[in-house]
Amino acid sequence: EIVLTQSPGTLSLSPGERATLSCRASQSVSSNYLAWYQQKPGQAPRLLIYGASNRATGIPDRFSGSGSGTDFTLTISRLEPEDFAVYYCQQYGGSPYTFGQGAKLEIK
């Protein structure tokens, strides 16, 4: 089983700032099959990024993903008020399709 470790666990920033979230895998993720999701309280997760760097339909271009192998990053270039939420990475290169523990992005 691939274990995904997200850091930091909580990130406190202000609107307009840049956010960088990390996701490290315990072994290489096959074909860079790594996705990122955003979840707000009381809502289902929303897909942001798939294939490590491809934005999902309708996702603003301030969201970008990068990385390969075992190290992946989600960057939000300029934070908007609606971006404060919990973010999860997920690998789908092999079963079980594990998630990271989540990273909370909170308003400073």
Added chain:
Amino acid sequence: QVQLVESGGGVVQPGRSLRLSCAASGFSFSGYAMHWVRQAPGKGLEWVAVISSDGSNEYYTDSVKGRFTISRDNSKNTLYLQMDSLRPEDTAMFYCARGSPSTASYFQYWGQGTLITVSS
């Protein structure tokens, strides 16, 4: 538009069974693998199970193997999760999610979830 609507949640005693359903619409259901993902209260996301588009392949996370069974009825555009021998640690919001034609996929579409509480 793609819609996934879960049902069947509720309160159940430990050791009992429950069956969840997920009604799909807005896409060709038989062309996609389907997944269940759960989230314990205040916790993170946990992938539970996947079934291939034609129902011929199933995969599970270790903690539910032998207790949960994923299935689908492509004629009814419906996904199921039969949960037996339920434990308190199974208490969670259960989401169905659409994968890709392959079982190895990200989840672009999610239902709103159905809450399972396992308690005596």
